[in-house]
Amino acid sequence: MPTTVHAYAAPEAGAPFETFEYDLPDLGPHDVDIAVEHCGICHSDLSMQQNEWGLTAYPFVPGHEVAGRIKSVGEHVKHLKAGDRVGLGWHSAYCMTCDSCMGGHHNMCSDYEQTIVGRHGGFADLVRAKAEAVFKVPDELDLKETGPLLCGGITVFNPMVQFGVRPTDSVAVVGIGGLGHLALKFANAWGCHVTAFTSESKMQEAKDLGAHETIDSRDPNGVKSCEGRFDYIVSTVNVKLDWNAYIKALSARGRMHYVGAVMEPLDLEVFPLIFGQKQVSGSPVGSPSTINTMLRFAARHGIGATTEHFKMSDVNDAMEHLESGKARYRVVLDV
Template sequence: MTVKAYAVHQAKGAFEPFEFELGEIGANEVDISVESCGICHSDLSMVDDEWGMTAFPLVPGHEVIGTVSAIGEHVSHVKVGDRVGLGWHAGYCMVCDQCMGGDHNLCVDAQPTIAGRHGGFAETVRAAAPSVIKIPDGLDAHETGPLLCGGIAVFNPMVQVGLTPTDSVGVIGIGGLGHMGLKFANAWGCHVTAFTSESKRQEALDMGAHETINSRDPEAIKAAAGRFDLVLSTVNVPLDWNAILATLKPRGRLQMPGAVTDSLGINLLPDMMFKQLSVGAMPVGAPVVIRRMLDFAARHEIAPVNEHFPMSKVNDAFEHLRGGNARYRIVLHRD
């Protein structure tokens, strides 16, 4: 089968129409006829080869929504015509301790959707069946794609740390990840505080924050000492992490779905040791957690705030993202 797609052929290159061949479908594989695909900052990182793992030509796209067009003979949890989603992972080994224990996202042989294979900026994308998730009826297919990477990046830490409805949660950075963190934490029942600029204060309140802290005011951050059970940092720039740690309660946790590449420069004393604090990061969730997230989103009518482009305007969409103008996620739709 010949598949039409959009690909870049060199780092930081422009997207061009591209065709590739899909061979016979495997017994445990699913073909998805793409309806829409979110653009994640990870797609931009892969296009620019920031992580040194990009193979060109690259067809990005790992926030895929579409309908099942074909299934292998051993696939039983979805059928042709079902609306499904595909996120960062397109397959797992299924036999390691992590997979057998339900932690597929920690599988060392997990297969990224856009590394070593072609992603969702295409007519059709193929993936191993366990990574294909059925979309609940209550979710709008045109808006749901960004939940499959950006959404699960903030939802998974809430699950893994055992967040309770009586907890106080701070969210740093109200952008593509952070705005979904506000919505999820609010629906969870938590008291939610947004660390953001004054220009985004009202937006943060509208999206679920009960109050805000000016993230550019060191004195305002200092005044929040000992307030939070969990702080989610969704930014990818260095901050005064010791000041952020000081805002945590004893046994508080700083989780970092934002991919900061610089050294954190964290001091063990006094807060880390004496307050028994923890700092962590984790990948996107396992399929079972993605399913729970989608059910949670459907129950609480949670959707990302998206901007929409036709897939033929993918270059315009990426320039919009590069310019820092996305509010707050971008979704491409098949023309």
């Protein structure tokens, strides 16, 4: 029998969310249905609502930071069962046959499905995904704070694993928001010396979140004073900055890494890269294996997102709060 989902959808680009119902077909053998309890709001949800990337199909149901419990599983699903506490992030399925999947890099899959692209997401009472993209949440983690780990959290955790950030490294985080505040928490627990580049108004908050020191990102001399200091800098912002100043702030063989989606081209001087053997890179969310590693690490160190909560029915107020830039630091909808 078809399953009716009760959701909130934007009927067109930039339009307010309205109640929306749709039917899911019979559960497939590798599918799971998640009863949504909490769903984080990512800036990507806002970008998709407004069709900034040209990917959105309407009516549009966002939500890819889902935390809830398994309602039902397909006949071939063995590692999950009804009642399990689980999370779902940006990906809802992988092809499981390409070289990337077979090599354990599912996040590089050539034919993955995205939870809110071409399908309906977690601003709803139920969301469906393939079992391989759904993750058990350790008992030590509060389900209310876990959804944002499945997108924002793994986005900043993944490059620490992929590029071998060491506990002895000096790490800087540019921008302390939905991504940056989690980067501070993870880097601190990883054992790094952590510096936050942020506005003066957030400096004490950044220290409370795990920064050992702060630098005013709006002071041109602040970045220049750091020449040669950092082994790893992660940028979480989506605006253009003086990237050459940050490159100069790297130590020899240091890495400048981007997880914030800056739309303008990077204007970089080549000689500091060549003579310092420095690296510039970017990355998306992580593979299932890395996501599970992150969840275990977060459970061990008591790491969750710092959140503000709204009722699912107040979704328009929540989206407005996010768009205003006032969120501290991740907005979560509660069913």
